[in-house]
Amino acid sequence: DIQMTQSPSSLSASIGDRVTITCQASQDINNYLNWYQQKPGKAPKVLIYDASNLETGVPSRFSGTSSATDFTFTISNLQPEDFATYYCQQYDSLPYTFGQGTKLEMK
């Protein structure tokens, strides 16, 4: 199974900050990686697909980059509605696996 190691597990930030979350795959996943946002009591929502492509309708302050098996998710100019939990997920091979999640909290 492909392990997705996501860090940090939690993060405190302020409005207007730039925040970065990383995810490392245990093997090559050919950039088949999504980033999801999940708010309490709600289903996850895709923000970034194929490691670096912004989902339609998602604000441009969200971005994703990749370098081999290392993936980075960035929110620039943090907004109040961005406080949530974020997950990475690989869909290169079965079983599809998620990172452990990063809870973004207001400082």
Next chain:
Amino acid sequence: EVQLAESGGGLAKPGGSLRLSCEASGFTFSDYTMNWVRQAPGKGLEWVSSISRTSSYIFYADSVRGRFTISRDNAKNAMFVQMNSLRGEDTAVYYCAVSQRSIGSFDIWGPGTVVSVSS
């Protein structure tokens, strides 16, 4: 608008059974792979099962293989999962999700249905 709606959750005893349904609308259901993903209370996301467009390919996580059975009815725009031999660790919110962009990518999710397994 693409919409998914799960139903069938509830309380079951260990060793018991439940059947979840996922009704789809707003897209051509028969064109896409469908999936179940679950989330235990306070925990992360776990992929459970996937079924291809014509049910030719079916996959399960090791944690549910042999106990859960996924199926779909394209004429009714619906997907199902029969959950047998339920365990406490199956307690979770169960989401259905459609893979529209790539197989294994969970592009649109339903709101989820809660399954609790307890004596």
